[in-house]
Amino acid sequence: MSPISGMTGFGRADGALDGWTWTVEARSVNGRSLEVRYRGPGGFDNLERLTKAAAQGRLNRGQVTLGVQAKRAEGSEPAPRVNEAVLANYLKLANQLAEEGAVPPSADGLLALRGVIEVAEEVEDLEAHAAVEAAIAATIEQALDALKLSRQREGEQLTPVIRDFVGTIEALVARAELEASSQTEAIRERFTRRISELAPDAPGLEERIFLEAAALATKADVREELDRLTAHVDSARTLLQQPPAGRKLDFLMQEFMREANTLCSKSATTPLTGIGLELKAVIEQLREQVQNVE
Template sequence: MALSSMTGFARSHGSSGPYAFEWELKSVNAKGFDFRMRLPPGWDDIEPLIRKRAADALSRGTVYANLTVKRAIATSAVRVNEDVLASILKVAGELSAKTGAAAPTVDGLLGIKGVIEVVEPENDETEDQAARTAVVAAFEDGLKNLVEMRRREGVALGQILGLRLGEIEQLAAKADAAPGRKPEAVRARLAEQITALLETSDRFDPDRLSQEAIMIAAKADIREELDRIASHVTQAREMIGKGGAIGRRLDFLAQEFNREVNTTCSKANDLELTNTGLEMKNVVEQFREQVQNLE
């Protein structure tokens, strides 16, 4: 299974009957899965289905889905209200007979409120349902494109993480081979420090100092930390090789890397080993930054 990034963008559009629509999908990093959707008024009934589709396809990241719908303007119908017109003509005729006034003209009659009615076309339920089905299908197309883009970025992230792991491995080997870790170098350094202490005072017990020196040398040994770093590198490579939604687990492993490197730096007993530890710490931080983008 391939790795996936949490960042991506996709669009899809279509039309059905009098409706034209477009989806815009965008996803960004997040600790969990958060789906945020904006729908036009009157389209709320598709929300549960859209949310289910998104939750089935994605497991992590904040995803924004925005639907825009435009309906073609239908031609309104104009009709004459025959009942109102008949009533007006009757009254006009009676007034004309009584007063001798001229009969009303056509334009005068049409200007009377209620004679002319503008009838808006009714929604076709079959058309509306077909449009909803088409909108859901367009969302699925957009979601497929979003998932594909996240996977392409995931492949690139996997390659970068592999390079960082290789660098950590090389630096760990460099730390292991540091001249300052050689037994003879440790003994010489401790002997020099003990000699300096004995020269400053005759109250120091040489045997006691030797015992303390042995304990200090044991505590300064980084063999255990280097072994754990090597184990973490192996685990990380196995996770990346299997793929899937491994972002959280790799993030935890990155924290473990950081802990071991910090301990290595604190135990470093010479400048070269300290510099190697700091360099390794920088690479671990780069590794962790990239892990933050994984699903």
């Protein structure tokens, strides 16, 4: 199993008890922090709190939506009955209106009137209700366990992709180091040629060229940026073994891009600039993958 997890996944579990049946489905997508949304049946007021606590105990990031669909088996619902007192009042009024020429009411019309049909309230056993609620809560935990497993499987797929991108960055940094080593000489040659063209007979030209070239080479020195990029590569590999790593990897991507931008701005040769641009493209691709990490 991969040490890191993704943030996209799905989990489902079913349950039944005392005439009740239910299905729990949990889904998650990417998110900067953990956000849990619950939808469930009425009458089970503790389930939302239990759901959020169970999710927080298993997950660190992502937008999680958990829904509970519950129903009672046929025959377990209380039977409807006619409220005869209310019906008698409606009939009395209807008869009075009929004597004045109104159309007599139909049976289905009377039954549709408010208060005529009612469902006798069933005194539910509180212990039985609590048992059903506890059983649903257990099923919620099963669905969240399945969701977590699904996210871990996504992590298994993400890990080699991220490692490949990190390896590509490492190779580009190595190329940049080779190219950067020739920057000082390239700057000196370019500066010498330019000064010679503008002032070939100026006194102290050789010393001036040396000083100016040294100053430009100092400004173009990218060794610190390359050292930091190498350190970031090592950090990325370490974080892949230290979950949850998503937030830290997000921050590390910013640091990667900062150094790549500085490398491009300091570059004094076209090849090094090209390496820097290629480096920025790979870092952006890596950042897209890191956004899926929990």
